[in-house]
Amino acid sequence: MKIAVFSAKKYDQESFRQWADDSLEFSFFDAPLNQHSAGFAQGCQAVCVFVNDDLSKPVLAELSAMGVGMVALRCAGFNNVDLAAARELGLRVARVPAYSPEAVAEHTVAMILCLNRKLHKAYNRVRDDNFALDGLLGFNLHGKTAGLIGTGRIGVATAKILLGFGMRLLCYDIKKDQDLEKAGVSYVPLEQLWAQSDMISLHCPLTPQTQHIINDHSLAQMKDGVMLINTSRGGLIDTKAVIKALKNRKIGHLGLDVYEQEADLFFQDLSGQLIDDEVFKRLLTFPNVLITGHQAFFTQEALQQICQVTSDNLLAFKANRLIGNEL
Structure with missing residues (x-):
């Protein structure tokens, strides 16, 4: 079976060659999937795509017309897929x-520690032989309150780490995790989480209900100087509202591994180009903002799991059987 793999970087190609089933024939394309690149899938029975590929109805219709029968996502989120159109076609x-939820959880905590203890600033200072501590003052995580939005596998993994720091945890999810409750976390209404959390970390999927869950209204309810971390999906945050909150000191620290308009930026080297996104450039001007380029998932273990599960999904389609990962 032939599969067109879009948004395929060198590490993707190496991973699939190492861990995917040998009976699958992959063609790798660095280009993202959209209406302009869909033709690359001609002659293929399936496409393999990532978080920022365009799987809107027009693209799906073009794929279907070429004989493509399956879309294999090598990610957990599917907000970029028109599922109704896919079913219709x-x-x-x-x-x-799920692929190594610990990878994202550990990156989340790394961002918290880096922002709090200003490790990125300290690193640059020491390289310039500046060993002064002025401006590097942090705070103890022990005894502070963390609010987690979403307690799926990544949220649970994050909660376990933060509990190890001796933090109080407030959580919000439509479904409670009983093991977390036994460990001492409290599920509370959003209003209480906003008001009492010293730091807030987002671990929920992007849906119409969670779109811009961080907005002017929710920010106004938070503590002054709150730390906000997003390693989930960029659309959870109204970026312009967050910029205002940074300017008026409502947000004291901001860590982003995702960005609402990241499709034009992330996963590529733009160091020799001018970036036209003024909102993103404005974020970079704040000294208390840390941005990574959708890197949280990026561990050896996660890549192996992604390739192996994607391979299993494709083999199930080839054999005309269900495997439990279908949407």
């Missing part, structure tokens, strides 16, 4: 529901 869609 008879396209099967499968995802990787």
Whole structure:
């Protein structure tokens, strides 16, 4: 079976060659999937895509017309897929529901520690032989209150780490995790989480209900100087509202591994180009903002799991059987 793999970087190619089933024939394309690049899938029975590929109805229709029967997501999120259109066209869609949740959780905590203890600033100072501590003052995580929005596998992994720091945890999710409750976390209404949390970390999927869950109204309810971390999906945050909150000191620290308009930026080297996104450039001007380029998932273990589960999903489609990862 032939599969067109879009948004395929060198590490993707190496991972699939190492861990995917040998009976699958992959063609790798660095280009993202959209209406302009969909033709690369000609002659393929499936496409393999990532978080910023365009799987809107027009693209899906073009793929279906070429004989593509499956969309294999090598990620957990599927907000970029028009599932109704896929069903209408008879396209099967499968995802990787979980791949090393600890990878994202650990990156989340790394951002918290880096922002709090200003490790990025300290690193640059010492390289310039500046060993002064002025401006590097942090705070103890022990005894502070963290609010987690979403307690799926990544949220649970994050909660376990933060509990190890001796933090009080407030959580919000439509479904409570009983093991977390036994460990001492409290599920509370959003209003209480906003008001009492010293730091807030987002771990929920992007849906119409969670779109811009961080906005002017929710920010106004938070503590002054709150730390905000997002390693989930960029659309959870109204970036312009966050910039205002940074300017008026409502947000004391901001850590982003995702960005609402990241499709034109992330996963590519733009160091020799001018970036036209003025909102993103404005974020970079704040000394208390730390941005990484959708890197939280990026560990050896996660890449292996992504490739193996994606391979299993494709083999299930080839054999006309269900595997439990279909949407």
